[in-house]
Amino acid sequence: MVNAFSFACTACGKCCNSPPSMTLAELFRHRDLFIGCLAIARVPRRREGERLRVRGHGTVLDAADIAAFDSIAQTLLHRAGDTFSITTQGYDYPSVGRCPALEEDGRCAIHFARKPVTCEVVPLDPLVPDRLQHLVLAARNQSGAYFGANCIHEGEHADAALLVSDGHVVDASALDALTRRRSALAKEREVWGRAVFESLREDLFNSPAALARIPADGFLTISIVPAILAVASTSERCRQLCVDYIDSQIALIGRSVQQALLRRRLDDRPVTQELRGFANAYQRAKALLAVPLAAESRCSDASFASNVEMYLSGAAN
Ligand code: SF4
Ligand code: SF4
Incomplete structure (x- = not known):
């Protein structure tokens, strides 16, 4: 068995050490629990012949690997010189x-x-x-979020299901989840991602100084408002759903900041500042969305608008 890993989750919660990446629809559904933000990261562009090596596992990328990376980039990511992921995700104080x-x-x-x-x-x-998921597992097996959880095992393991082997995800439920997540990311790109990418192109993606704010090994977080404005303009129903979401988020940010003030931690201060920035951005968006959309600014594609309405209201997912 080549490059095989087995996996058994005991729900220990160790990897639940921060809010997860979530779709906009998931954030709308869990609006009273998660503060939403946009996370922007650079995704390395791979080259044929490049050698990847992770903790004793390695491979040299061939043409098929590059085609697979390109296919992911074309459907899920954004290219402006470099390749970027723009996703929505939950946000909270790292100190928690x-x-x-x-x-x-x-x-x-x-x-x-x-x-x-x-x-x-x-x-x-x-x-x-x-084909390269074994490298992901090799890295995660030793990472802080999983360290000590003993849920990822090299090769076959008596108490764990075989997850990847010989370049394939062999566990049916994991493969199903992977397919659903990729499909959700593609939908996000269609519903708001492309519009947000274009709205940030000048000030972020075309600006080397602004791009320098994206950490090399992490992501830049900014207000989710550009995504909210993108979907709000789809239809009158979307505008109303967004206003409701904004109200819930302003209230949640208020509660979160209150709790932080009680903790009185110095390292919470920059996060409080960022959250107040999110709240201000929400207030400005709410003012923009206070009036019904003019007929000419609504999306003319009724089927797309209906899809987005179902998406945001939870009827389509
Ligand atoms: S660390 Fe491993 S065992 Fe614990 S919840 Fe995460 S995946 Fe499951
Ligand atoms: S929502 Fe949070 S607690 Fe639940 S599985 Fe995901 S990371 Fe863990």
């Missing part, structure tokens, strides 16, 4: 060190209430071709 849905006993409070698909994909990475 846990996902807001993680309960004291280590269980997920929304496990049975349609928890984010990205949590079902764990520990795989939807932005990596299936």
